[in-house]
Amino acid sequence: MPRFFEGVAGLSLAVRVRTERLERRFGHLLAVAGVSFEVYEGEVFGLLGPNGAGKTTLVRMLSGVLAPTAGDASIDGVSVARRPELVKELIGYATQEASVYPFLTVRENLEFRAAMYLRGAAAGRAVADALSRFGLEEVAGRRAGVLSGGWRQRLSIAQAVVHGPRVAFLDEPTSGLDPLARRTVWELVYAEAERGMSAVVTTHYMDEAERCHRVGLIHRGRLVAVGEPRELKAAVAREYRFYALAGGDAAGWRGREGVVDAWRRGAALRIITRADAPAPPGAVREEPTMEDVFVLMTRKEEAGELE
Amino acid sequence: MSWNRILAIARKEALELRRDPVLLRVVLILPVAMLLLFGYAVNFNLKHIPTAVWDRANDRIARALLQELEKDGRFDVTFRVGDEAELRRLIDRQQARVGLVLPPGILQKVRAGEEVRLRALIDGSDPTFAFQAQVGLQKAVGRLNARLLAARMLAGESGLPPLALEPELLYNPEGSTAAFMVPGIVGIIITQIAVILTGLAIVREKETRMLESLIATPVRPGELVTGKVLPYLVIAFADTLLVLWVGHVVFDVPMRGSRALLLALVFLFVLGSLAVGIAISARSRTQIQAIFGTLVYYLPSIFLSGLFFPIEGMPRALQLVTYLIPLRYFLAAARGIMLRGVGLEALLAPFALLAAFVAAALALATLSFRKRLL
Numbered sequence: 001m002p003r004f005f006e007g008v009a010g011l012s013l014a015v016r017v018r019t020e021r022l023e024r025r026f027g028h029l030l031a032v033a034g035v036s037f038e039v040y041e042g043e044v045f046g047l048l049g050p051n052g053a054g055k056t057t058l059v060r061m062l063s064g065v066l067a068p069t070a071g072d073a074s075i076d077g078v079s080v081a082r083r084p085e086l087v088k089e090l091i092g093y094a095t096q097e098a099s100v101y102p103f104l105t106v107r108e109n110l111e112f113r114a115a116m117y118l119r120g121a122a123a124g125r126a127v128a129d130a131l132s133r134f135g136l137e138e139v140a141g142r143r144a145g146v147l148s149g150g151w152r153q154r155l156s157i158a159q160a161v162v163h164g165p166r167v168a169f170l171d172e173p174t175s176g177l178d179p180l181a182r183r184t185v186w187e188l189v190y191a192e193a194e195r196g197m198s199a200v201v202t203t204h205y206m207d208e209a210e211r212c213h214r215v216g217l218i219h220r221g222r223l224v225a226v227g228e229p230r231e232l233k234a235a236v237a238r239e240y241r242f243y244a245l246a247g248g249d250a251a252g253w254r255g256r257e258g259v260v261d262a263w264r265r266g267a268a269l270r271i272i273t274r275a276d277a278p279a280p281p282g283a284v285r286e287e288p289t290m291e292d293v294f295v296l297m298t299r300k301e302e303a304g305e306l307e
Numbered sequence: 308m309s310w311n312r313i314l315a316i317a318r319k320e321a322l323e324l325r326r327d328p329v330l331l332r333v334v335l336i337l338p339v340a341m342l343l344l345f346g347y348a349v350n351f352n353l354k355h356i357p358t359a360v361w362d363r364a365n366d367r368i369a370r371a372l373l374q375e376l377e378k379d380g381r382f383d384v385t386f387r388v389g390d391e392a393e394l395r396r397l398i399d400r401q402q403a404r405v406g407l408v409l410p411p412g413i414l415q416k417v418r419a420g421e422e423v424r425l426r427a428l429i430d431g432s433d434p435t436f437a438f439q440a441q442v443g444l445q446k447a448v449g450r451l452n453a454r455l456l457a458a459r460m461l462a463g464e465s466g467l468p469p470l471a472l473e474p475e476l477l478y479n480p481e482g483s484t485a486a487f488m489v490p491g492i493v494g495i496i497i498t499q500i501a502v503i504l505t506g507l508a509i510v511r512e513k514e515t516r517m518l519e520s521l522i523a524t525p526v527r528p529g530e531l532v533t534g535k536v537l538p539y540l541v542i543a544f545a546d547t548l549l550v551l552w553v554g555h556v557v558f559d560v561p562m563r564g565s566r567a568l569l570l571a572l573v574f575l576f577v578l579g580s581l582a583v584g585i586a587i588s589a590r591s592r593t594q595i596q597a598i599f600g601t602l603v604y605y606l607p608s609i610f611l612s613g614l615f616f617p618i619e620g621m622p623r624a625l626q627l628v629t630y631l632i633p634l635r636y637f638l639a640a641a642r643g644i645m646l647r648g649v650g651l652e653a654l655l656a657p658f659a660l661l662a663a664f665v666a667a668a669l670a671l672a673t674l675s676f677r678k679r680l681l
Contacts, residue, residue: 063523085525093523097516116524159520 014041014076016167016198017062021071024057031057033221034071039167039200044193046212047202048294054221055202056096059169062200063093076166089117092165096172098156102145106136106155109144110162117163126162134158134188150181157188167198174203186211206291215290219298232293238275240296243283245269253280261295272296329592333599340603344610353439353620359386359394359403366414368451372425372470375447376407382443394428398477400653401639404430404619405440417455417469424473431476432646433487436617441474448472478563478646485558490641491614493550494634497577498608500543505584506601508535509676510591528676536581543577563648569641575661576637582668589675608634636661 017039024032032054039045047055060066062073064084072081075090100109110130114123131137134154139147144155153173160168170189174182186208189199201212209215210229217224217232225232240260245253248269253262258277263270271280272292279285324330358376362369376382386403388394394406406428416423427444431437452468459466479486512518521531551569554560562569583604591597610616611625612634618626629635636657643649643657651658 060519065519065523085527088523088525091523093520095516095519095523099515099517099520101517113520113524116521116526 013043015039016041016043017045017073017075017200019058019062019071019073022058022061022068022073023070024054024061024066025069031221032061032068035216035218035221035223036071037216037223037226039198041198042193042196043213044189044199044201044211046209046215047200047218048204048206048209048215048290049202049218050204053204053218055204055218056171057221058218059093059171059200059202063091063169064088065093090166092160092163092168094156094160094168094170094173096175098149098152100144100147100152100155100159103143105141105143106147107131107140109155110136110159113159114162126164130158130162133191150177150184153177153181153185154188157185161192161197165197167200168192170199170201172202172204174205174208182208206289206294209290217294217297219294219301222301224297224301225293229290229293232297233288233290236288236293236296240288240292241273241275241277241279242286242288242292243271243273243280244286245271245280245283327593327596329596330599333603337599337602341606344607347622347625353436353443353617354380355383356381356405356440356443356619357385357403358382358405358407359388359397360384360407360409361388361391361394362409363411364409364413366412368413368417368455368470369409371454372409372447372451375451376444378447378450382447395477398428398430399643399647399649401430401643404436405444407444420466420469422467423470425470427472427474429474429476431479432642433613433617434479434484435615436619437476437479439617439620444472444474478648483558483560485554486560486646487642489550489554489558489560490645491612491638492554493547493573493641494576494612494614494637495609496546496550497543497573497637498580498605498634500546501539501577501580502584502587502604503598503601504539504542505536505581506587506591506597507594508539509585509588510594510597513592514594528673532585532672532676536585539581539584540577543580544573547573547577560645561648562645564644565650568651569644572637572640572644572658572661575658575665576633579633579661579665579668582665582672585672586668586675589672589677608632611635612638614638630660633661633664636664 015038017037019038020036021034022032022036023030023034035058037045047058049055057066061068062075062080064080064087067084068081072079074080075087078086078090080087101112104112107127110127111123114126114130117123118126131140134157136151136155136158139151144152147155157168157170157173160170173189174185177185182205189201193199203209212229214226214228215232216226225235227235244265246268250262250264250269253259253269253271258273259280260272260274262272270286271283273280324334360373362373373384377384382405386397388397388406391406391408394403394408397403398406408426408428410423410425413423425448427441429437429440429444448470449468452470455469456466509518512521551560551562555562584601587600587604588597591600607628611618611621611629611632613629614634618629618635621629640654640657640661643654647653
């Protein structure tokens with residue numbers, strides 16, 4: 001049980017997504033290599049990883065549009081490998097590029113998607129509801145093709161959740177958006193999660209991981225670590241120390257005993273050392289960021305692979 | 308103008324082309340295929356025209372005439388009938404395209420120096436065909452006349468050519484090209500709208516990645532395909548009615564048979580064509596590929612359906628290929644209904660083969676469409 005729910009007394013949370021050694025090969029390429037994790041009811045779960053890490057492949061398998069080559073996953077207990085069509089009743093999926101029909105209006109796009117799941121008055125209510133929750137009423141009559149990136153992304157997410165799915169898979173919903181638009185997207189995702197929906201959100205923006213209840217770090221198809229952002233940061237903080245140093249030569253520091261990494265950050269240097277190494281003279285102690293977590297944990301994973 | 312840049316762009320374009328294997332194949336194969344189609348299909352020397360003969364003379368000259376007809380392989384005397392009604396029925400069903408009536412007592416009349424009139428009933432629904440058939444008949448009669456005149460001259464006599472051909476064009480007595488072309492144009496329009504528009508329908512969603520969102524919903528493949536096809540079905544139908552109406556008003560194209568039967572035929576053909584379009588679309592990755600895919604289907608349809616070039620004029624091997632062209636059956640049936648005014652009983656073969664094509668195309672379309680990526 002993740003810690004963020006601990007405050008909710010006596011509530012036993014349902015597992016909405018369970019993946020078990022899920023794997024996908026494309027010829028020789030192992031795109032997703034035996035990934036296992038759970039996502040709980042009402043949770044915003046981040047899949048963090050660089051481009052090409054296998055995030056989209058993973059999400060496609062969980063949405064039932066791509067068959068796994070080994071392992072399985074279930075949505076509310078329904079297997080994606082054996083019953084993909086039933087899974088599609090339970091989920092919503094927003095693909096990487098905001099998929100909207102440019103010649104249809106915002107409302108028509110939503111109506112179209114709602115009609116795939118609902119009929120009659122229920123569909124109408126769902127559309128009206130989504131327009132209001134996502135603040136799309138003012139652009140409801142506009143063609144989707146003329147919307148700016150932020151609005152289009154908003155519509156794309158609204159489409160994915162218009163029918164009230166148990167789980168929404170949002171593939172890079174903030175990619176290419178400005179900071180304000182990104183913040184709006186996350187606020188909308190959280191509003192949906194508060195209504196009981198689980199969200200699996202992929203991103204390659206390291207700072208965005210902090211916005212998730214829990215994150216899974218993906219690197220070369222492997223799930224390197226899973227946990228709450230502060231747990232993960234605490235874990236690296238036990239093994240490493242993080243410093244800022246005014247000026248200096250990054251390459252020179254990299255070779256030193258006990259120094260794990262060093263790079264230029266503006267006018268200053270950022271230096272990571274092992275926890276048992278002495279602090280660089282004149283350096284100021286800092287907290288680890290999600291980027292540090294990602295870099296250090298993937299390195300460890302790679303070193304483990306070599307062994 | 309910088310040649311440096313121009314060449315860089317040309318090089319990039321060529322590289323892209325080379326790395327699109329489908330497009331490359333099409334670029335290489337299409338011209339050769341077109342040449343072969345044109346070269347062989349556009350052949351106006353009709354051969355083996357199925358011919359029915361009502362031979363009331365049954366004498367030496369009648370036999371000589373039939374030999375002349377079959378001599379260069381132009382006509383095949385496939386039917387011998389006992390009255391004119393049967394002759395016409397065979398032509399109605401297109402089992403025979405030409406019917407020849409040989410009057411009684413040809414030999415006596417020739418001996419008596421009288422002129423013998425030979426009536427020839429020719430399927431006139433295709434003006435090209437009708438012209439060719441007339442020329443062929445005239446040649447055969449002319450050769451026989453020459454022989455008969457030569458024999459007379461040897462006997463020291465002289466006179467006019469004894470045999471005279473009286474061709475009679477059925478169905479389209481004015482030899483109107485419009486009457487012949489309108490059913491064909493309906494077929495082309497249906498093929499174009501149905502195959503090309505639906506050919507793009509699914510691949511367009513694939514290219515814009517909308518298909519991925521769509522297949523992540525509970526929509527069933529049959530629902531998706533049917534929903535995509537419905538608007539085009541309506542468009543193709545509306546266009547068909549428009550062309551038929553304009554053909555009737557402007558070109559006086561006759562509508563001799565049952566309208567209901569024609570609409571049933573159109574429906575069948577539209578359905579099959581839409582299915583072909585969906586199958587092409589589901590198997591293409593880009594819209595360009597889909598367009599070329601539809602061309603590969605569309606061009607042979609035009610050349611090998613008997614639309615412009617009579618099938619009887621094609622080499623045997625190519626004639627066999629025409630059996631794979633659904634437009635051929637549509638044309639045969641549409642011309643039958645509109646120009647010859649025949650009913651379903653005379654068109655069972657084209658209707659049955661068209662239905663078989665529709666069934667195959669629908670099966671192919673459904674199999675081609677998957678609700679999974681890869």
